Amino acid sequence: MIRRKVLVIGxxxxxxxxxxxxxxxxxxxxxxxxxxxxxxxxxxCDPPITVPAWACMMSGKDPGELGLYGFRHRPRGSYGKRELVHAGFLPRDMLWQWLGEQGGRAIVIGVPPSYPPPAIRGALVSCLLTPRAATAVAQPRSVQTLLAAVAPEYQFDIRDFRSLDDAALFAQALSALRARFRFARELARREPWDLFIVTDIGADRVQHGLWKLDGSGRWGEAVRRYYAMVDDEIGQWLAELPDDLCVWIVSDHGAQPSRGGVYLNEWLRRRGWLKLRAESGGPSAWAPESVDWERTRAWAEGGYIGRIYVNVRGREPSGIVEPRDMERVCEELREALANDFILDGGLRVRVQSYVPRELYRDSLGAAPDLLVYVDGLRLRVFEGLRSDTLYAPRNDSGRDHANHHHDGVFVAYDPKQSGRGWRGVLPITALRQCLEQQLRGDPAPFSAS
Ligand SMILES: [Zn+2]
Structure with missing residues (x-):
């Protein structure tokens, strides 16, 4: 039985x-x-990235239980192949499916991964992973027609956010924000719902593009202005919504200023874990076909974190590490990463690494053998090879002033309960249970530590 109406703004x-x-x-x-x-x-969650974080929030499962470790999915036993995740990766018991089974209706906008858009009891609009040429972006189709009519400039992601100049990015993100809220408000008026979830990807993109490195560690003027617009949109919307509505403002992860990144495959190469077919001189992009797999024990994928895979016999096509040696090899790698990650100028970098069982209740799919966090996520991980350096002050894939952080936010407002203000830390996987309880009308929707 569903007794309360809940709005979640991500x-x-x-x-x-x-x-x-x-x-x-x-x-x-x-x-x-x-x-x-x-x-x-x-x-x-680990890694603190949009995919899998939203899926963890709305399923209550950790990335290992979902088998989702990032935007790109590495099929088991492959070196080069990586598949962009899609809605088919989600389990069947997402929050909106549970709600549908209770007789409730959900409206879900932009919660990744949700392309192609699955049919749910209510309505769903797909997420930032929607291809530009996509023709089906919402379920039911009437919602797609409404989207085209109400917000023709709607953007699933901020177009070209890594290449636009500052002013153009800000304008683009603002236009997308207004379109998204205009559409969400219209949909909320027209369709019946018990749970309404809408996420704004612009908040993430504006930080990546416009976080000022002014030494304060705080946002700087452009990002603050964007959030002021977000705050204004939220205020206008709440003014027209019913008074007994429960409201959550949440984020899937936090962010912090970026300090550049390190070349993890280059480090593995220098330490003899990774062998190339031919030693190249200058910088080169990561190319599995240039790796001598018969002599390589481990390699890495990059991104906001590093993911190291061990080349295991019987698991990888040309695996050379015996399965029984896996534990010892991972331990050896972890020790080397912790003690021996020293940049060319002699500067030691703090590297933390984790095996899946330390982070997850299960590890489905092709989990990385080690998840690698460099300098508390202030440094990202590059896949490319550089014989001349282990460090670069800039992102290798375009402008990026922000890296991720584990500390996202929640704000929970229930007009029928007086709040207690600051409540400490709530794990992202606990939110699912809180939302279920609140929808059922149970008191005390959450407890934080
Ligand atoms: Zn995100």
Missing amino acids: LDGTPASCLFAEMADHFPNLYRLAHAGDFGILRS
């Missing part, structure tokens, strides 16, 4: 440190919700 990549420090001065609507309700850190 602000992709919103960091607890900046949002809470600035809301009293700059974000009156968020401040009001937080102090009349509860707020705290929503601690992201």
Whole structure:
């Protein structure tokens, strides 16, 4: 039995440190919700990345239980192949499916991975992974027609966010934000719903593109202005929604200023774990066909974190590490990463690595053998090879001023319960249960530590 109506507004990549420090001065609507309700850190999953983080939030499962370790999925036993994740990777018991079985209706906009859009009891609009040429982007089709009519400029992701100049990126993100809220508000008026979830990817993109490296560690003017617009949109929407509505503002992970990145495959090559067919001189992009797999024990995938795979006999096509030696090899690698990651100038870099069983209750699919965090995620991981250096101050895939952080946010407002303000840390996988309880009308929707 569904007794309450719940609105969830997702602000992709919103960091607890900046949002809470600035809301009293700059974000009156968020401040009001937080102090009349509860707020705290929503601690992201490992890795703290959009995929799998939203899926963890809405399923209650960790990435290992989902078998989702990032945007790109490595099929078991492959070196080069990586498949972009899609809605088919989600389990069948997502929050909206549970709600449908209880007789409730959900409207879901932009929760990744949700392309191609699955049919649910209610309506669903696909996410940032929607291809530009996609023809089916929402279920039912009437919602797609409404989208085209109400917000023809709607963007699934901020187009070209890594290549636009500052002013163009800001304008693009703002236009996308307004289109998204205009459409969401119209849909909320027209369709019946018990649960409404809409996420804004612009928050993440604006930080990646416009976070000012001013030494303060805080956002800087452009990002703050964007969030002020977000706050304004939220305030306008809430003014037209029913008074007994429960409201959540959440993010899937946090963010922090970037310090560049390190070449993890280059480090593996220098230490003899990775062998190339021919030693190349200059920098080169990662190319599995140039690796001598018969002599390679481990290699890495890059991104906001590193993922190291061991070349295991019987598991990889040309595996050479015996399965019985896996544990010892991983231990050896971890020790070397922790003690021996030294840049060319002699600077030691803090590297933490984890095996899946330390992080997950299960490890389905092709889990990385080691998840690697460099300098507390301030440094990202490059896949390419550089004989001249292990470090670069800039992202190899375009402009990027922000890296990810585990500390996302939650703000929970229930007009029928007086909140207690600051509530500490809530794990991202706990939110599913909170939302279920609230929809059922049970009191005390969450407990944070
Ligand atoms: Zn994200």
